[in-house]
Amino acid sequence: MKYIDEFNDPGLARRLLDEIRATVTRPWALMEVCGGQTHSIIRHGIDQLLPEEVELIHGPGCPVCVTPLEVIDKALAIAARPDVIFCSFGDMLRVPGTDRDLFRVKGEGGDVRVVYSPLDALRLARQHPDRQVVFFAIGFETTAPANAMAVHQARRLGLDNFSLLVSHVRVPPAIEAIMTAPACRVQGFLAAGHVCSVMGTAEYPDLAERHRVPIVVTGFEPLDILEGIRRAVHQLERGEHRVDNAYPRAVREAGNPAALSMLEEVFEVADRAWRGIGRIPASGWRLSDAYRAYDAEHRFDVGGIRTEEPAVCRAGEVLQGLIKPTECSAFGTTCTPRTPLGATMVSSEGACAAYYLYRRMTGQASPGAPAPQGSRIPQEEMNPVG
Amino acid sequence: MGHGGGGALSAELIQDVFAPAYGNPVLAAMGDSAVLHLGGARLAFSTDSYVVRPLFFPGGSLGDLAVNGTVNDLAMSGARPAYLSAAFVLEEGVELTVVDRIARAMGAAAEAAGVTVATGDTKVVEAGHGDGVYVTTAGVGVVPEGVDIRPQRARPGDAVIVSGPIGLHGVAIMSVREGLEFGVEIASDTAPLGDLVAAMLAVTPDIHVLRDPTRGGLGASLNEIARASGIGVRLRERALPVPEAVANACGFLGLDPLYVANEGRLVAFVPPTEAEAVLEAMRAHPQGGGAVLIGECVADHPGMVVVATGLGGTRVVDLPLGEQLPRIC
Numbered sequence: 001m002k003y004i005d006e007f008n009d010p011g012l013a014r015r016l017l018d019e020i021r022a023t024v025t026r027p028w029a030l031m032e033v034c035g036g037q038t039h040s041i042i043r044h045g046i047d048q049l050l051p052e053e054v055e056l057i058h059g060p061g062c063p064v065c066v067t068p069l070e071v072i073d074k075a076l077a078i079a080a081r082p083d084v085i086f087c088s089f090g091d092m093l094r095v096p097g098t099d100r101d102l103f104r105v106k107g108e109g110g111d112v113r114v115v116y117s118p119l120d121a122l123r124l125a126r127q128h129p130d131r132q133v134v135f136f137a138i139g140f141e142t143t144a145p146a147n148a149m150a151v152h153q154a155r156r157l158g159l160d161n162f163s164l165l166v167s168h169v170r171v172p173p174a175i176e177a178i179m180t181a182p183a184c185r186v187q188g189f190l191a192a193g194h195v196c197s198v199m200g201t202a203e204y205p206d207l208a209e210r211h212r213v214p215i216v217v218t219g220f221e222p223l224d225i226l227e228g229i230r231r232a233v234h235q236l237e238r239g240e241h242r243v244d245n246a247y248p249r250a251v252r253e254a255g256n257p258a259a260l261s262m263l264e265e266v267f268e269v270a271d272r273a274w275r276g277i278g279r280i281p282a283s284g285w286r287l288s289d290a291y292r293a294y295d296a297e298h299r300f301d302v303g304g305i306r307t308e309e310p311a312v313c314r315a316g317e318v319l320q321g322l323i324k325p326t327e328c329s330a331f332g333t334t335c336t337p338r339t340p341l342g343a344t345m346v347s348s349e350g351a352c353a354a355y356y357l358y359r360r361m362t363g364q365a366s367p368g369a370p371a372p373q374g375s376r377i378p379q380e381e382m383n384p385v386g
Numbered sequence: 387m388g389h390g391g392g393g394a395l396s397a398e399l400i401q402d403v404f405a406p407a408y409g410n411p412v413l414a415a416m417g418d419s420a421v422l423h424l425g426g427a428r429l430a431f432s433t434d435s436y437v438v439r440p441l442f443f444p445g446g447s448l449g450d451l452a453v454n455g456t457v458n459d460l461a462m463s464g465a466r467p468a469y470l471s472a473a474f475v476l477e478e479g480v481e482l483t484v485v486d487r488i489a490r491a492m493g494a495a496a497e498a499a500g501v502t503v504a505t506g507d508t509k510v511v512e513a514g515h516g517d518g519v520y521v522t523t524a525g526v527g528v529v530p531e532g533v534d535i536r537p538q539r540a541r542p543g544d545a546v547i548v549s550g551p552i553g554l555h556g557v558a559i560m561s562v563r564e565g566l567e568f569g570v571e572i573a574s575d576t577a578p579l580g581d582l583v584a585a586m587l588a589v590t591p592d593i594h595v596l597r598d599p600t601r602g603g604l605g606a607s608l609n610e611i612a613r614a615s616g617i618g619v620r621l622r623e624r625a626l627p628v629p630e631a632v633a634n635a636c637g638f639l640g641l642d643p644l645y646v647a648n649e650g651r652l653v654a655f656v657p658p659t660e661a662e663a664v665l666e667a668m669r670a671h672p673q674g675g676g677a678v679l680i681g682e683c684v685a686d687h688p689g690m691v692v693v694a695t696g697l698g699g700t701r702v703v704d705l706p707l708g709e710q711l712p713r714i715c
Contacts, residue, residue, distance in 0.1 A: 049697060103387070
């Protein structure tokens with residue numbers, strides 16, 4: 001894919017880095033909102049290449065990380081039912097609930113399946129009219145339209161064995177919450193390009209104006225991220241605070257009208273709890289009255305499940321950019337991808353997991369014997385789809 | 387399932403359960419095959435079970451894997467693979483035509499690899515107690531004089547060479563298993579590597595380490611070697627031979643090609659003085675036409691694998707925990 005190669009060009013990257021270096025005169029703290037951007041920054045070593053004045057703070061934009069423990073526990077309760085086929089994106093399977101994860105439920109006989117799209121779950125509902133098919137609808141504005149489409153289709157087809165367990169969240173209220181936190185250090189935002197490709201940029205000028213922060217809509221390839229940083233630093237150095245679209249090949253100001261009208265029809269804005277952060281007003285979606293019959297939480301009566309977050313985990317502070325993962329005393333010791341205390345260590349997009357995987361240049365590799373002779377089940381890069 | 391993924395959980399299962407149960411100095415070497423002293427000869431001995439789904443996929447089948455996998459495990463100790471056993475566990479109700487296709491594929495793969503299937507066994511389990519067909523093969527081969535290939539022999543300065551494009555098998559399986567289309571059909575790279583290894587040994591018997599990066603991919607294999615020999619591995623990201631189709635599929639699914647399975651590739655650690663000649667011999671061989679130098683062993687960060695990224699940063703490549711899971715966005 002030559003198109004992508006161009007966004008990894010080391011020569012162009014050096015030019016952008018030189019320009020950032022030439023522009024910056026004092027320390028600035030930028031937050032990249034999206035977990036996909038965090039992953040790309042760490043994977044390509046972008047933060048190591050920036051001048052030390054530019055600090056990147058990793059934001060709350062990993063949908064897996066911010067799904068509350070309580071919602072995971074509801075998912076586990078539903079997935080364990082014998083009449084249910086529980087469908088989820090792959091990276092939710094290892095996120096620990098209070099006492100187990102979806103992998104464990106699957107191991108205990110639950111019919112848990114990894115799908116790549118909610119429409120796959122819809123197809124399963126058509127194939128298995130005698131089973132209840134539940135799709136775990138998590139994520140930001142990026143994934144919500146397809147989930148809305150799935151439930152819209154289910155109603156159109158009269159599929160009453162399909163439902164969604166919804167935990168959708170929205171970026172702008174999270175930015176608002178971060179900016180109004182007393183300890184906030186963020187001076188500029190790299191907004192999530194994929195979110196804006198759906199929603200457009202109309203929600204951001206007000207945020208930029210009220211909090212006097214530049215908001216640069218940024219993509220995910222290394223050069224996209226460097227360009228986003230370059231533009232944000234440029235604004236900060238000039239004392240500006242505008243919304244700037246540095247990802248025009250995917251983002252239009254008006255967003256994606258078809259996706260927006262689907263969201264409008266199926267969902268309504270609601271308060272949502274964020275893992276590690278707490279309740280943020282109007283920060284998510286729930287199914288609207290017209291689609292309430294497709295809400296798995298009501299259908300399986302799990303609304304009463306209440307769960308407290310573990311106190312030792314500081315994922316909430318990581319998600320708000322208040323601390324770096326390595327500042328948490330549990331990081332790399334009691335909290336590892338093997339024994340995650342919080343979702344930031346579970347998800348490959350979580351800041352803690354990214355630091356653990358890519359940045360442990362000091363000390364020894366984690367213990368582990370040399371691996372055995374290989375049996376050939378090519379399952380390691382697969383999802384154990386039943 | 388994670389315990390079968392070839393990552394840290396698999397290693398723990400061996401360490402905590404199997405090693406205490408029947409541990410011995412031969413097993414403790416933890417190579418892809420055991421090297422035994424028997425009747426004056428050095429024999430490589432290996433066994434492996436194959437449980438792939440679907441049974442047939444672009445580029446091969448369970449039968450091809452069952453032969454090539456064990457042949458390659460033998461070859462990774464420098465042995466010339468010679469004889470295999472084949473044990474089938476069939477699920478009640480499986481079509482005989484399916485078993486026939488797998489057996490024929492095994493016959494053809496054995497012929498291509500220059501090995502003889504010398505003994506076998508068949509069991510049938512009740513419907514619902516298996517997954518159609520499981521095959522277990524074991525194999526033996528003779529290790530030539532003067533050859534000592536083990537994961538413990540990697541040294542700082544060694545060149546790290548991979549024999550061709552990575553990730554093809556895993557992506558081929560994924561595309562058929564999940565019904566995902568990646569624009570072009572991607573075929574598994576399943577192939578026997580005994581002959582390629584012989585060609586490399588003809589250049590120099592002093593190859594330090596060979597590994598076929600199957601489950602867990604190149605990332606898992608390199609971590610195992612780094613830990614076994616206490617050296618660091620430094621890779622150059624831009625040198626990694628990731629085919630466009632694999633890169634696209636992995637990009638789409640949020641997977642890392644370094645952890646995707648291969649079935650017809652090897653990674654070799656060779657002394658720097660021999661690297662060029664070994665590379666040349668590999669490239670002259672049909673199974674090594676795409677061979678490239680991807681990095682070297684270093685004395686820094688012992689037991690760790692580090693990639694120099696295309697932009698000039700670095701990142702650690704860890705041993706994967708269990709399966710890689712597709713990311714949400």
